[in-house]
Amino acid sequence: MxxxxxxxxxxxxxxxxxxxxxxxxxxxxxxxxxxxxxxxxxxxxxxxxxxxxxxxxxxxxxxxxxxxxxxxxxxxxxxxxxxxxxxxxxxxxxxxxxxxxxxxxxxxxxxxxxxxxxxxNRFRPVVQELKKLMDEGRFGKLSHANATLRWNRNQAYYDQAPWRGTKALDGGVLMNQAIHNLDLLIWLMGDVEEVYSMSATRLRNIEAEDVSTGVVRFKNGALGVVEAATTIYPKNLEESLSIFGETGTAIIGGITATQFNHLAIESLNDEEIQAIIEKVKRNPIGKPGxxxxxxxxxxxxxxxxxxxVNGEEGKRALQLVLAFYESADKKQRVIIDENKLISIGG
The missing domain is CATH 3.40.50.720 (NAD(P)-binding Rossmann-like Domain)
Incomplete structure (x- = not known):
């Protein structure tokens, strides 16, 4: 080929x-x-x-x-x-x-x-193990999820090329870095139906946002919290994803979310859980994505x-980023309705 x-x-x-x-x-x-x-x-x-x-x-x-x-x-x-x-x-x-x-x-x-x-990021060993557990229904009814990206992209990073940080060619922390985390949220939790977000350009001299926070409601009723920033001093601090359900809790973390920081599943005993954690520890990076x-x-x-990860999957992640952007821009809740974003006052 x-x-x-x-x-x-x-x-x-x-x-x-x-x-x-x-x-x-x-x-x-x-x-x-x-x-x-x-x-x-x-x-x-x-x-x-x-x-x-x-x-x-x-x-x-x-x-x-x-x-x-x-x-x-x-x-x-x-x-x-x-x-x-x-x-x-x-x-x-x-x-x-x-x-x-x-x-x-x-x-x-x-x-x-x-x-x-x-x-x-879908192909990271820890994410693959988490996806398997969720597909098996090990978490029961889902309560909420949390995606956090606390990284550093200094001004020199954005100054490398004139298109970096522009709205026309690049976007900010959500579009460029945290879109991976949003993709994982959708992949693991299902589609999002409602978003409310705030964003700011606090420390970098760019058009787009360097910090963003937001909450989401998934179509299954579960809630989510997103925090993303490239303003962390002095270097990348953490990337984490937490899933909370009726019969399971999982937190994956590290600088690039490659390990289980916590795993508790009602239907698995301590030895089975430890075996999953150790399996990831032995090969945390896996084959390059x-x-x-x-x-x-x-x-x-x-x-x-x-x-x-076909075009429709890529579009789902993009649509969620755009919903965050529209909500922050209009200071309103945004409903995701198939291929439309609908702003709701209040």
Whole structure:
């Protein structure tokens, strides 16, 4: 399976390394408007450099295009790739608007190509174990959940490129960092029906928010609390996700949420619980999430099925971020009704 990468910035390196570690996968092409940004991929992987997207998409040897550009540019590139009959892997978020997300999804469907969105945190061993327990009904009736991201992104991070922290191309802590946590909330707890949020730009010189808080009501009646910030001094402090149910409690945490900080399940004895905790401890990182996403895309193509994190899954996470944004902007509750966000006064 031959891959091409569009956008040779920081995140592209994870894609290239993942492709290198997959048997039968080859990075054959890269495209970036800055020629020297492609040099590393040409030298290390033998990828052919392209300055022009159309020329690259005309390369019949390319099977899958990995889009690693600034978020606001995802839609036109993904749509052009789909029209060229290339399968598409797009970095999170799938897009910055629901309209763009739907255009990507529809274009991939119309051209009969697969679409995957990079939400790699789902593949962390601790998250996989938690998902298994929840799917087995071990938590009973769900009470509430809590997602916390307390990280540091200093001004130098945003100053690396003029698009960082902009509303048109990037977004703030919710769109860029905490969208992974929101994706996990939805994946584990189910769809959200109501949001109330407040956000601020407190410490960084950017257009978008650097701190956000909010509460949600899930469609199953459970509640949720979200806190996300890139203002933590002096470095990343924690990423955690807590689930509380009638017959179970789980807290996963650490700097990047890779371990069980607490696990109590009524239907499991102490030895069984400890075995789950120790299993995660032995391999807390697991296989890199980007590699899991790319391997799943290859399997989805061979098996002619949807990728695990498909376009609709990516759109769900985006829609929740946008609901947070609308609530904070209008200072109102927001109802999520299929493809619409409805603001409610009071």
């Amino acid at each position: 031959n891959f091409a990468i569009v956008g040779c910035g920081h995140i592209a390196k994870k894609h290239a390394e993942a492709i290198e570690h997959i048997e039968g996968a080859n990075l054959v092409a890269v495209c970036d408007k800055v020629p020297q940004a492609m040099d590393e991929y040409v030298k290390k992987y033998g990828a052919k450099p392209y300055k022009n997207l159309t020329d690259m998409f005309n390369d019949s040897s390319i099977d899958v295009v990995n889009i690693c550009t600034p978020s606001g540019l995802h839609a036109p590139i993904a749509i052009e790739a789909a029209k060229a009959k290339k399968h598409v892997i797009v970095e999170k978020p799938i897009a910055l608007t629901l309209e763009d997300a739907e255009s990507i999804i529809n274009s991939c469907k119309e051209n009969n190509v697969k679409l995957a969105v990079v939400h790699p 980007h590699q899991c996403i790319i391997e799943d895309m290859i399997q989805a193509i061979h098996e002619d099925r949807e990728p695990i």
